[in-house]
Amino acid sequence: MRVPGAVSATALALLAIAGCGRPLADTAPGEASGTTSTVVPETSPNAPAVSQLGKASATKPSSAVAETIITGKIKAAIAADPGMKGSDISVSTNDGVVSLSGLAASPEQVMIAANLAQRQEGVSRVETSVLVR
Numbered sequence: 001m002r003v004p005g006a007v008s009a010t011a012l013a014l015l016a017i018a019g020c021g022r023p024l025a026d027t028a029p030g031e032a033s034g035t036t037s038t039v040v041p042e043t044s045p046n047a048p049a050v051s052q053l054g055k056a057s058a059t060k061p062s063s064a065v066a067e068t069i070i071t072g073k074i075k076a077a078i079a080a081d082p083g084m085k086g087s088d089i090s091v092s093t094n095d096g097v098v099s100l101s102g103l104a105a106s107p108e109q110v111m112i113a114a115n116l117a118q119r120q121e122g123v124s125r126v127e128t129s130v131l132v133r
Contacts, residue, residue, distance in 0.1 A: 067093040070122050074098060077116040089113050089130055096124035104130050 071093045089102040098117045110130045117126045
């Protein structure tokens, strides 16, 4: 699955800000700014370098973003399918495993929802606990 460019750009911007020791103000060098403060992180001999911290934090959000995108696509597919009228199905995604829960009007709706979820890129397994009314 491709991660949108905006997510990559955001991650790079966060890394740049995290690695920058300058205040976040629009002042020229030598100008005083009464509202800007710089936070200097404590360092210890065992602390990882800033670049290592940035890499660790950059991978987790992209995974969460990918799961959110998968969940959103499945919800949209269920909402757009005419065979799903009258259903109330919740979707969640965790590590490629999609969980469906809620209520369906028929067993066929449960199958439709599971098939729609399984077709999405990045889904490894679909678990259903959907009840039929």
